[in-house]
Amino acid sequence: CRESVFRYVKEWETMTDRIGYWVDMEDPYVTLHNDYIETGWWMLKTLWDRDLLYQTMRGTPHCPRCVTSLSSHEVALGYRENTPDPSVFVKFQVDPAATSGKAGDKAAVLEKLGAGDFDVFFLAWTTTPWTLPGNTGLAVDKDADYSIVELEDEGGRHRLVLAQALVPANIKQEHTIVGSVKGSDLVGLGYTPLYDPNEFGSEVRRFVHRPGPGGMVTELEDGGDFAPQVIAAGFVSLDDGTGIVHIAPAFGDDDLGVGRENELSFVQPVDLQGIITGSYPFAGKFVKDADEEIMEDLKDRGLLFHRDIYRHTYPFCWRCDTPLLYYAKNSWYIRTSALKDQLVDGNDTINWYPEYIKDGRFGEWLRNNVDWAVSRERYWGTPIPIWRCQECGHTICVGGVDELKGMAGVNGNLDDLDLHRPYVDDIILDCTAEDCSGKMHRIPEVMDAWFDSGAMPFAQWHYPFENKSIDTDGRFPADYICEAVDQTRGWFYSLHALSILLKGQPAYKNVICLGLILDEKGRKMSKRVGNVVDPLSVLDEHGADALRWYLFTASQPGEPRRFSGKLVSETLRKVMLTLWNVYSFFIGYAEIDKFDPSQKPDGWKPENELDRWVLSELNTMIAQVDAHMDGYEPTDAGRRIQVFIDQLSNWYVRRSRRRFWRHEGDADKLSGYITLHTCLVTVAKLMAPLAPFISEEMYQNLVCSVDPSAPDSIHLSEYPVADPSLVDQPLMEATQLAMRISSMGRAARSKAGLKVRQPLANVLVKVRTPEEREYIGQVRPQVLEELNVKNIQVLEDDAPLVRQALEEAGDQTETAVTVDNYTVSLEGGYMVAVDGDISPELAEEGLAREVVHRIQGMRRSAKFDVTDRIVTYYQGPPEFAEVMQGAFSDYIRDETLSTQLVDGTPDTDAASESVKIEGMEITLAVQQV
Template sequence: MSRYIPAEGQADFPALENQILDWWSAERIFEKSIEQRSEGPDWVFYDGPPGTNGKPHIGHMLQSSLKDLWPRYKTMQGFRVLRKAGWDTHGLPVELKAERELGIEDKSQIPAYGVEKFMEYCRSTVFRFKGDWEQSIRRIGRFLDLSDPYATLTNDYIQSDWWVIRQIWDKGLLYRDFRIMPYCARCGTTLSSFEVAQGYQDVMDLTLTARFPVVGLERTYFLAWTTTPWTLIGNTALALNPELDYVFVEVDGDTLILARELVESVLDGHAFRLVKTVKGRELDGMAYTPLWDFFAGPDTEGRVPHHALMGDFVTAEDGTGIVHLALYGEDDYRMIKRDNLPRIQHVDETGHFIEGCGPYTGRYFKADGLDLEILKDLQSRGLLQHKHKHTHSYPHCYKCENPLMYFARTSWFIRTSALREQLLAANAEINWYPGYIKDGRFGNWLENNIDWGVSRDRYWGSPMPIWSCACGKQLCVASKAELQQYVSQPMDQELDLHAPWIDYVEVSCPDCSARMTREPYLLDCWFNAGLMPWGQFGYPAKPGSEALFENQYPADFICEGLDQTRGWFYTLLALSTILTGRSSFRNVICTGLIADKDGRKMSKTLGNVVDPGELFERFGADAVRWTFYNSHPWGQKRYSDDLVRDAVRDIVIPYWNIYSFFVTYANIEDWTFDGQPGQLSELDRWIRSASVRVIGQVEQALEGYDVYTASTALLAYIEDLSNWYIRRSRTRFWKSEDGADKQAAFSTLYRCIRDLTLILAPFLPFVTETVYQRLIRRAEPGLPESVHLCRWPDVSHEQRDEVLESEMSLVTHAVNLGRSLRSRHNIKTRQPLRKMLLVVGRESDDAFVHRMEGLIREELNVRQVEISRREEDLVHLSVKANYRELGRFFAKRMPEAAAIIADWGMSEIETLEAGGTIDVLGVAVGLEGIAIQREEREGLIVITEQGFTVALDTELDEDLLQEGLARELVNRIQTLRKESELDVTDRIRLQLAGSPAVLAAAEAHREYICRETLAVSLDMVSANGALKPVTLNEEEAAIGLERSAGED
């Protein structure tokens, strides 16, 4: 029986991953990773709660991959990382889905359906896809505590909502106000400024400039431009800037009033006569006739609309310099309130025109064709000055995508504008990845933050814990227990704290004993999400929550999409700054969006949505994870299956092949690890130095939350290990003698695989666990039972040999250039060449290259390596003047200067390439002033890159051609061995038929062929049907082989 479990011929990575998942679960590996670090320091991760009323998509897998990487890494460093899961279960998305499924068209129909029934239905939908989420989290290999998740709908979490709002109340930062708010008429609720920021769309609207007749002046009109013609029906006043110059101009017998600076643009070439110019303040109070008489005259309180007001916010940047005011804009409302004008609200909460609006009564404010009807109405009465279509960015509901309106509502606000400096100071302590978000997108948002409208006019969410009495008394309670103090009867312990059930509780006013009424609002679901540091533990009402909170605050790391700068990231910071004076997170990665391969957003309509589960079962979760690690997380990613295939090819299979190679020969030799490094060769010392380097590189990158640099370092190391160390050490593992060099090779490669497995484990948790169980735990039974219970590798006892690494880099660079030459000139690697010529820049490199000469010969398949420091030994060098660069300096003397430069040789070139200059006719000429031409010497092919020159002698004689054929023959025999499913140690008997050239080459290299293929005999035979035909460098041949039983 083999000591180590060998690799399958064709690994089924998805199947292996499913086996590992079952083993992790059975052995409680995740739980043990926490239990075994119980004495270690806490490293805190907050999981932004996803909604579970929709299925996870590929973008969530990007975040899951990153969210799993750092907790695994920190666990390996000895930290305790709890990783509590959470679900976002409140808010508009839940209600909208319920409405669609119940056939409810809008919010107004919910009371008729039944609020309690609607609430119960919402509750029934929120965990509909929880199983899909749990499966995707499990399948991608993420360690997350799903056994005791927090959910925003629980009474414990709602009481945390209440406690937080109470703290804000006590600090005097919570207030109620009637003001203009972004409002979705379809959903029947206000939205916060950061919700609005997520829903802007570019739209083309009909805009117009209207004429407002001035009272007492015949055929005289104020001109005002608007992008929202529907608001004109509710026009209350016109605003002018008191300091701007306004003109009265006569056009076709009519007198028009507008800002002087805008006359040309507004009149657009029409002839006019200037009547007079006045300051805006001279027009203060001037009355005009409204465009419609629906709201003309004083209101019931005697307030008179429709006259000119003065406003500093009015500019002459666009429009007419006169702003039409209606109760649908913040500046408008401020002016109307300041001058005590009527509050004309001609559109109701559903977005429809109210009774009394003539032919527009009952029309939806964004109904198709409405703007055009209004325009034609004005035009028919001579009140339209101009019209045009205008593309602008207009806010839409970020959930239902209907256009928003700015609507005057009573709402509750958190005075976040008063905390601007504290928020900026807290942000200064956060490490943002990418860094430009800190003072850019997020910092700018904080600089301009306005008070947070925190109340919502919906049903499914945390109820606002504020009760009001007719006597003026208000209560803000922090918990169910506190509420009990104002209730005469004991409250049901199982009472659902959602409305309407909480509103059935009779709360008595402590001042007058009358029944109080709860403010009929919900708390913003972003408020729910932002207080998760407290809510996840039910802090402070739930027993034991205080100790948990203290240990788990603030977070060391969070990670979500870039759009959360306007969502979760902001609410986390705002609430933590209010409550604790600091941020609730220290490090944050912002991820970009994932589009399809053509850059289009993924959607069911386009048919380009990617099912993560299907990817896992085709390619494996490790490959999907690596796809996200191998680039910066914050850029837009264009997904295609090719990216996952690349991950399999570039990282999973090379790592697997390293393990496969080692186990194959370790089993043949029955090798055991004795903990001793052995007598290391120069190649061994180099790869161990590279191991020390990559461990440090990955650790440094992960400490800086730089996954791309870490992945790049890992790929480079695997390339060194697989395509250099193993390739150059391969024969050391199958030497027949049991010498010290073989033991050193085994020991060195094993230690490299062990270290690589440990540092790769947070990235590729499945395949590393497989290798760990099949190889490493069998080599060292005393190690932890899982790779994910191991500590990060400690190589402090090993020193890097940077000189050796630099020297080996020189050699690998030379070999790579040689390979590039072969590829460029279509010369197969198996075709030996007479010699390689190498120009090295420093005499100190000569000795190392000479020591590595055998390695270079074997790798490039050349008979001889010649070293020089003179490039002219390989190429004919010539220099020409760069006329475009030098012409301006030499002018008429340019031909004379060019002749001087053309005589330059290698010494002048070396001076310029070293950064120097040479005087030519009084002008200092540098490298940019010349063009160096290199012409290959006959019989050589040459490449120069980064100051390094390599040449190959391509002349082939009969001896070289025969060896090339022999090597091709060995390659075909090895392929036939694999196809015959022979073991690597099986001896064989060979039969060969072929052209005279093939047979001559085989005879000349008989010993080499037999040694490489483990053949005990090689017989030349006539072609027959039992042999497999092959082509070797255009020569025909046929091969037969059979296992040689019992022979060594």
């Protein structure tokens, strides 16, 4: 066990480094270390001293494969819906001779049942046939009416007793109701057991009430007559089944409780591995595998009335997926229910993200709290530090190694003792009870591993043996923890429960609770289904930053999120590569112009409107992202950064390209460099907690390479702080309007089939407010350039074109329609219409723009540097030559860095391309000067 704990340490450390977790791998806390165990002992001893630790027999959730109990919160981790189980209706024959004398004279009831003239059976229902060998009672609702039903089948004429309300649901064949009795009349009646309890190889025991020191106590003693009987129980339902419940005290906790209350016999036909014991044919089989044989045996003896399949929610072991059994046995419990109010009150002080988990899933769990079954019948784990005298039963709890050393009779050297089993089991103590000379041995159980997890705030510091100041030096409680939603029943709970019990306060102040990870189609990942996505393959293909960013931004923390390599690749493309392209653009031109960030003048303030706008957006984003991160909202923070990256790439850089293309250096170009450098460094710092690798790479090149005094890592630098003086709200609103009009205008062009490089004469715009009408004048140049139009006109709300477009759109609020020669885009109360009439002059300009586009593509294909000068050669019809040598020749030369436009072919090899433009066959060639 010790070796297996560390088997995958290297793999975990590699994954931790690869994905960018920032944890202390050089000095981790390890739950198997003696110091950690000793703190666990102190915690348990503290609970013992406060009478919050006790032992009792209960119907405990038990894993037969792990051979140990589970706590209620462990059980909650493994429920599966729609689990099929046998649904069996079994006949228990009334035995007048076995009727309890304590029940009084039952002769009249037996006569009414017809027990002297017919075979009379109680009809009981169960979904666990394997528990029937442990049956010692049948439970009824004492206030309910029970029908006596006479019917005939292959076994002859006989009578059944079941709840009157459930006769129609259960008796489908021809029958006669010959009478009815109250449930209370049935209490005390005996019946013939289905199986001989002495055939299971274990002693038949019985619950007995007897006087004790504090009143009556119930003990389980060996021997006594085996006399199964009918009892009354409050949990009997008349909604399903038969109104008669099979009782096996060796299993369910309800069964054990009524068994104690009614002094029923106790038969345990199943061992801790879930194997049926004894000599019956189904002995030696796992209980679930024995179901079929038990049902066949009952059928052969005429005791199986009906069988079916029942689908319900059933618990499985969260570790090994084995179906759990409810098994009556002695276990140790922490009395968490005694502090239920404190648990709830403590939760009220915790900030939960998402908030609904607080009073929902977690709060509901606390309000329905049950005592924590903390002992496990295992050999590996923190040994429970309880010693018990084998002579008198006196029991003590030890709270530490020094306390153990001081005990009388302790044997061996404890200084180097491994506190695990079997070594700690060798420590034998003198009994501490008066007048007892017996020896005390440690009980065999170890602690629930979730106790170890909940002990972490204290045990990692070996508190209180060392580091006694954790309460006051900021190490406790934790500021923040994060785990998946299933840990509301796991780590979140164990931390909270132990901290409240021991310290009276929560273990953490803020918690982000994550939804589960699903596959691409929204299904739970399963090896059986074959839809598990290997995170390492995603990391290798797309990188850690893309994976991290997707998980941060795909959905809010508490919601499930779909996961696949394809979804991560979309994040890589839309966010990481977009940012990297902006970064590469800056680096490329900054190296050409030898830009140095230290060239930034003192007191620099941008004059260019585009610079002022992007810095206003930047500082607005800084404030919003900072607030989101302070509010434990990384999803909102990441999405806000993502919006800015898109603005930076698709508006600022795209609209600033000409400034950087210029050969001459001037104040405006320097302003562009300063602005873009500021944006990139700031974005890198903002996203560093979410995408640590790309941000570090950018920081090292943009900052550390030019500033030796800068912090060595972006993760050591200060988080950005917004500068409100750079925020220009009207400018942002105006630019946002320009973006909206441009987007709608491009949609209208697309609807009309008008290429983006074809200039148009007019764009008509309707906005929503007087302020926006004012903004149009401010953003007019941007809109004209973005939409490649010559003129913009603002329409009144009642303009004929507006009315006609709205009539065409009907109920559609976001659509594109055609009115005369205009294509109109409608969206959210805005309207943008583009004029589809193209004059010869506009057509010529459009052809020139298309030529520029083709030449630029050829430059890239030829891998020319952005500053390389070229000669462009062309061949085509006369009308094409007119364009190349006409009014737009200077435009073509300037845009393509062509020193000449030559009608003909080059003398030497050059990159060439034959294309068809506007129906003309054209050949273009480019040659570096």
